[in-house]
Amino acid sequence: MAVWAQALAQTALVLVLAPLVQGMLQRIKAVAQHRHGPGLLQPYFTLAKLWRRQDLRPRGSSWVFAATPCFVLAVLLAASAALPLLWTPAPPGWSGDFVFFVGLLALERFALSLAGLDTGTPFGGLGSSRDAVVAALVEPALFALALPWMAAAGGTGWPALMAASASAPAAGVVRFFGLAAALIVALAETGRVPVDNPDTHLELTMIHEAMLLEYSGPQLALVSLAQMLKQLLVLAAVADLLLPWGAGWTVLPAVLRPLTVLGTWFGLGAGLAVAESLSAKLRFFRLPAYVGAATALSLAAAVLEVWGGR
Amino acid sequence: MILAGLVGLVSYVLAACWGALRPGGRWGVWAVATGGLGFAAVAVGALAGARVQVWLRLGPPGFDLRFGITPLAAVFVLLISGLGILASVYGRAYVAHLSPEKQRGVQGFVPLFLLSMTLVAFAGNVVAFLVAWEAMSLTSYALVVTDRERPEVVRAGYVYLLMTHIGAVCLTAAMLLLTNATGSMAFAEWAKAAPTLAVGLRSAVFLLMLLGFGSKAALVPLHVWLPRAHPVAPSHVSALMSGVMLKVAVYGMVLFLFQVLGPGPLWWGLTVLGLGLVSALLGVLYALMERDLKRLLAYSSVENIGVVTIGLGVALIAQQARLPVVAAVALVAALYHAVNHAIAKTALFLDAGALQFAGAGRNLDAMGGLLTRLPWTGGSLLAASAAIAALPPFNGFVSEWLTYQALVRLAGRAGVGLALAGLIGVLVLALTAGLVAACFLKVGGVALLGRPRSGGAAQAEEVPAAMHVPVVILAGLALALGLLPGLVVGPLAAVAAAALHLDGGGTPWTHVLSLALPWGGVHLAALAPAAFALVSALAILAAVAVGRRARPAPQVRDPWACGGQIGPEGQYSATAYAKPFRQVFGAVYRPVRSVRVRTAVHPFFLTQVEYEGGITHVFDRYGYGPLLAAFVSLARWGRGLQSGSLRLYLGYLLITLVLLLVFVR
Structure with a gap:
C-alpha cells in the first residue's frame, strides 16, 4: 500500500512541479536577454486562465483532434510511472523500462502530430511533418544515451541501467560524452532553440507550436501542461541515466534523497535554459548533423564502455 | 487430429469448388471457416504436445509425400487459418465490384492458396514441401494477375513469377544437396545428420536457403517483386500475401536455418543480421516516399520482415557464441514480430481495400477526412497504424521491445566486435522505429484526418459490415496481444526452445527465460503492469474529460489561415509531408x-x-x-x-x- 502511495505521490508531484520548472526556465532566459521577465509562477496563472476560456474547434476536425489533449497527458502520466523519479517507481512488481519510456514519448508525439494534421490547415501539416523528421532523428539519439549502460548491463530496465551506471569502469568519460549528447537530445526533445523556438509563432521556424495552433482554452491548457510535464520527464531521465547519483545520493539519509533529486532536476533545467540562451536557431536541414552528433557521441561512449569492460 | 486435418483439407477443396461455381454465395465462406477451424484444431493439438505423421506413397520408395506437424509449424498454421477465415469473410463482399468471371477466379483460388500455404507448414519431406511451395507460388500468381487485361498487372505478375522461381530453384538445389549428403528426403532425418556434414556443404545449403526464402520473404535486395505485385492484387489477396505468405517464408527460414542446419559459422548470423538491418531501414525509407497506399504497405512489409530477420540473425549469432538464452529471446522476438506483423498488415491491407471499395481510391494525396465518413474502417486503420509503428500499448511494441532485448543482451554478453554489432543494431532499429512512426502518421493523418482532397473522398461511405467487422476484430487482436503479451510469449518460448534444440532441464523453458532477464520478478510479461499504468492513467484522464462536459459545448470555427480562407488543397499532402525526409535522406533516395x-x-x-x-x-x-x-x-x-x-x-x-x-x- 505504501508503495502505491509513493507511486501516486511522485506522479502527482511531477505534474504539479512541471509548470514551476517551466517558469524557472523562462525566468533564466529573460535574465539572459536583459529583460525582467514574468514571475516564477506565471505558467500556473496562464494554465488557470486558459482553463476558464472558451473552447474552439476547427471546422472539419474529427474526434482525434478533440481527444488528443487528454490522451497525450495520460500517456505522459503513464511515462512518469515508467521512470525512476523520487523513489524507485510504481506500479509494484515492475520497476520501469527505458524502451517503454521512449515508446510512450513516441506515442505522445504520434497523437499530437495526428491532431496537427486533423486541423486541415497548412500550419498543422507543416508542424506535423517537421516534428516527424525531428522525432525520427531524436529517437536513435535518445536510445543512444542509454547505450553504454545497456551494453554494460545487457538489459533495458531502469534498475539495471542505473546499477551499471554506478559501477561502470570508465564511467567518468562516458558521463562526460553522455552529458554533451544529452544536452542536444534534451534541447531537441523539449523543442528548444537550436531545434525549435517555443516563443514564436512565425511559420517559417515553428515546429511544435504549429501543431498546437488550433487549440484554445482548456484543450490548450492540457497540451501545454503535457509539454511541460514531458520537459521535466526528459530532465529526470537524463539525471537517472547520466548523473553519478542517479535518483538520489545513496550516502544521504533516505529522507533527504528526494531533495537532491529535486535539486538535480532544477539544476538541469537551468542548464537547459542557459544553453538555449547561448545558441541561435539552426536551419531546419542542418538538424540531422546536429542531432547525429549527439548519437555519434553516445555511440563513442558506448564503445569506450564496452572496450573498458571486457 | 488426422480427422480434423482431413476435414480441413476437404473443406478447403469444397470451398474452392463453391467459390469457382458460386462466387457470391456464402457456402464458400462457411467451407473456408470449417477448413480453417479444422487445421487450427490440429495446430492447437500440436502446441499441446500431440504429434501426427502421415505418409502418402506415390511411386518409387522415397518419393512419398510426408506430412506432419511440429509446434513451430502449428504457430504458422494458426496464423494462416485465422487470417484466412477473416480475409474470406471480407473477400466475399469485396469481390462484388469485379466482373463475374474474375469473381470465380478469385473465390476459387483463394481457398487453394490457403490450402497450399497450410500444406507447406505441414510438409515433412522434400517432395511434399516443394509441391506445396510451388502450389503456393502458382495460386498466388493466378490471384495477382486477376486484372489481366491491364499490361502493368501482367508485368507485375511476371516479375513475381520470375523472382519466386529463382527462389524455388535455390530451394530445390539446397534440398537436393542435403538429400544427396544424408541419403534421406525427410526433414527429421536431416536434422539428425546435418551437424555432422562438412562446413562447406552446410554453408552452401545455408546460402541457397537464404536466397530461396529471402526472395519469398522479400528481403532487400530480393524485394523488387513485392511493391509491384501487392498493389495490383485484390486487397484481401494482398493481405494474405503480405500478412501470411511472407510468414510462410519466415517459417521456412526458422525451420531450415535453426531446426535442420543447426549452429554454423559466425558469418551466417552476421549475414542474416546485416540483411535484416538493411531491409528494415530501406523498406521504411521507400515506404515513406509512396503515395499509393498499397505500395506503401508493401514496402512496410519489407521493413517488418527486416525486423523479423534481425531477430533471426541475433539468434544465429548467439547460438554460435553459445549464449542459448540470448538466442531464445531473439527467436521469440522474431516469431512474435512475425505474428504481430501478420495481424497488423492484414488489417491494413483490408482497410486499404475498403477505402478503395468506398470510392476513395489508393492515392493518399486524394484522400482526407475519411475517419468521420468511415468510422469503423478509419478507426481500425488508425489502430493498425499504431500497431505497425510499434507504439505501446499495441502488439508491435512488445515484439520490438523483445528485439531490443535480444540486441542489447548480445551487446552485453558477447565479445567487443559482436557487442558493437548489437549496439549498431539498436541504433538502426531505433531510427527505423522513428521513420515508421512518421510513415504511418502520414497514412493516418493524410488519409483519415483533415478535409477531403477529392470528390471521391468527400463522397465515400462506410463499407458493409462483412468488410469492416473482420478488420475491427484484427485491430482488437493487435491491442490484446500488446496488453497481454504473456499469453503468446509462453508458447512461443517453448517453440523457440525446441527449434534451437534447447533443453530446459526439466523446468518449463519459459521459466528459464524469465529468470535470465535481469531485474528480478516478472519478466517477459513485464510489460503487463506497464499496460496497466497506461490504462489507469487513461481512466483518470477520461474522468477529467467527463468533468469538462459540464462546461459550454465547444464551438466550431474556421481554422486560422492568416485571416483568409483556405481550401482543402491548402492542407499538407502526403508528398509534401514526406518532402523533408526526401531532403534529409537524399543520399539514399537520389531524388x-x-x-x-x-x-x-x-x-x-x-x-x-x-x-x-x-x-x-x-x-x-x-x-x-x-x-x-x-x-x-x-x-x-x-x-x-x-x-x-x-x-x-x-x-x-x-x-x-x-x-x-x-x-x-
Missing part, C-alpha cells in the same frame, strides 16, 4: 526533379508550370537494370547461333554428338 515553365510574350507572364519529382530506386536502377541489360545482350548474341540455316544446325548436331562421345563414354 530527381524537373521544373518546366511556360511563358507567354515575356518571361514574367507564366502560363503553366510543370513539376515532376521522384526518387531513384537504387536496386532497380543499379542492380537489376544492368543485370537485365546484360541478359538481353547475351540473348542478342546468342541469337547469332540461330541463323535458320539447315546446314549449320546439322553441324551443331554433329559437334554435340562428338562432344557427347568424348565426355560420356
Whole structure:
C-alpha cells in the first residue's frame, strides 16, 4: 500500500512541479536577454486562465483532434510511472523500462502530430511533418544515451541501467560524452532553440507550436501542461541515466534523497535554459548533423564502455 | 487430429469448388471457416504436445509425400487459418465490384492458396514441401494477375513469377544437396545428420536457403517483386500475401536455418543480421516516399520482415557464441514480430481495400477526412497504424521491445566486435522505429484526418459490415496481444526452445527465460503492469474529460489561415509531408526533379508550370537494370547461333554428338 502511495505521490508531484520548472526556465532566459521577465509562477496563472476560456474547434476536425489533449497527458502520466523519479517507481512488481519510456514519448508525439494534421490547415501539416523528421532523428539519439549502460548491463530496465551506471569502469568519460549528447537530445526533445523556438509563432521556424495552433482554452491548457510535464520527464531521465547519483545520493539519509533529486532536476533545467540562451536557431536541414552528433557521441561512449569492460 | 486435418483439407477443396461455381454465395465462406477451424484444431493439438505423421506413397520408395506437424509449424498454421477465415469473410463482399468471371477466379483460388500455404507448414519431406511451395507460388500468381487485361498487372505478375522461381530453384538445389549428403528426403532425418556434414556443404545449403526464402520473404535486395505485385492484387489477396505468405517464408527460414542446419559459422548470423538491418531501414525509407497506399504497405512489409530477420540473425549469432538464452529471446522476438506483423498488415491491407471499395481510391494525396465518413474502417486503420509503428500499448511494441532485448543482451554478453554489432543494431532499429512512426502518421493523418482532397473522398461511405467487422476484430487482436503479451510469449518460448534444440532441464523453458532477464520478478510479461499504468492513467484522464462536459459545448470555427480562407488543397499532402525526409535522406533516395515553365510574350507572364519529382530506386536502377541489360545482350548474341540455316544446325548436331562421345563414354 505504501508503495502505491509513493507511486501516486511522485506522479502527482511531477505534474504539479512541471509548470514551476517551466517558469524557472523562462525566468533564466529573460535574465539572459536583459529583460525582467514574468514571475516564477506565471505558467500556473496562464494554465488557470486558459482553463476558464472558451473552447474552439476547427471546422472539419474529427474526434482525434478533440481527444488528443487528454490522451497525450495520460500517456505522459503513464511515462512518469515508467521512470525512476523520487523513489524507485510504481506500479509494484515492475520497476520501469527505458524502451517503454521512449515508446510512450513516441506515442505522445504520434497523437499530437495526428491532431496537427486533423486541423486541415497548412500550419498543422507543416508542424506535423517537421516534428516527424525531428522525432525520427531524436529517437536513435535518445536510445543512444542509454547505450553504454545497456551494453554494460545487457538489459533495458531502469534498475539495471542505473546499477551499471554506478559501477561502470570508465564511467567518468562516458558521463562526460553522455552529458554533451544529452544536452542536444534534451534541447531537441523539449523543442528548444537550436531545434525549435517555443516563443514564436512565425511559420517559417515553428515546429511544435504549429501543431498546437488550433487549440484554445482548456484543450490548450492540457497540451501545454503535457509539454511541460514531458520537459521535466526528459530532465529526470537524463539525471537517472547520466548523473553519478542517479535518483538520489545513496550516502544521504533516505529522507533527504528526494531533495537532491529535486535539486538535480532544477539544476538541469537551468542548464537547459542557459544553453538555449547561448545558441541561435539552426536551419531546419542542418538538424540531422546536429542531432547525429549527439548519437555519434553516445555511440563513442558506448564503445569506450564496452572496450573498458571486457 | 488426422480427422480434423482431413476435414480441413476437404473443406478447403469444397470451398474452392463453391467459390469457382458460386462466387457470391456464402457456402464458400462457411467451407473456408470449417477448413480453417479444422487445421487450427490440429495446430492447437500440436502446441499441446500431440504429434501426427502421415505418409502418402506415390511411386518409387522415397518419393512419398510426408506430412506432419511440429509446434513451430502449428504457430504458422494458426496464423494462416485465422487470417484466412477473416480475409474470406471480407473477400466475399469485396469481390462484388469485379466482373463475374474474375469473381470465380478469385473465390476459387483463394481457398487453394490457403490450402497450399497450410500444406507447406505441414510438409515433412522434400517432395511434399516443394509441391506445396510451388502450389503456393502458382495460386498466388493466378490471384495477382486477376486484372489481366491491364499490361502493368501482367508485368507485375511476371516479375513475381520470375523472382519466386529463382527462389524455388535455390530451394530445390539446397534440398537436393542435403538429400544427396544424408541419403534421406525427410526433414527429421536431416536434422539428425546435418551437424555432422562438412562446413562447406552446410554453408552452401545455408546460402541457397537464404536466397530461396529471402526472395519469398522479400528481403532487400530480393524485394523488387513485392511493391509491384501487392498493389495490383485484390486487397484481401494482398493481405494474405503480405500478412501470411511472407510468414510462410519466415517459417521456412526458422525451420531450415535453426531446426535442420543447426549452429554454423559466425558469418551466417552476421549475414542474416546485416540483411535484416538493411531491409528494415530501406523498406521504411521507400515506404515513406509512396503515395499509393498499397505500395506503401508493401514496402512496410519489407521493413517488418527486416525486423523479423534481425531477430533471426541475433539468434544465429548467439547460438554460435553459445549464449542459448540470448538466442531464445531473439527467436521469440522474431516469431512474435512475425505474428504481430501478420495481424497488423492484414488489417491494413483490408482497410486499404475498403477505402478503395468506398470510392476513395489508393492515392493518399486524394484522400482526407475519411475517419468521420468511415468510422469503423478509419478507426481500425488508425489502430493498425499504431500497431505497425510499434507504439505501446499495441502488439508491435512488445515484439520490438523483445528485439531490443535480444540486441542489447548480445551487446552485453558477447565479445567487443559482436557487442558493437548489437549496439549498431539498436541504433538502426531505433531510427527505423522513428521513420515508421512518421510513415504511418502520414497514412493516418493524410488519409483519415483533415478535409477531403477529392470528390471521391468527400463522397465515400462506410463499407458493409462483412468488410469492416473482420478488420475491427484484427485491430482488437493487435491491442490484446500488446496488453497481454504473456499469453503468446509462453508458447512461443517453448517453440523457440525446441527449434534451437534447447533443453530446459526439466523446468518449463519459459521459466528459464524469465529468470535470465535481469531485474528480478516478472519478466517477459513485464510489460503487463506497464499496460496497466497506461490504462489507469487513461481512466483518470477520461474522468477529467467527463468533468469538462459540464462546461459550454465547444464551438466550431474556421481554422486560422492568416485571416483568409483556405481550401482543402491548402492542407499538407502526403508528398509534401514526406518532402523533408526526401531532403534529409537524399543520399539514399537520389531524388530527381524537373521544373518546366511556360511563358507567354515575356518571361514574367507564366502560363503553366510543370513539376515532376521522384526518387531513384537504387536496386532497380543499379542492380537489376544492368543485370537485365546484360541478359538481353547475351540473348542478342546468342541469337547469332540461330541463323535458320539447315546446314549449320546439322553441324551443331554433329559437334554435340562428338562432344557427347568424348565426355560420356
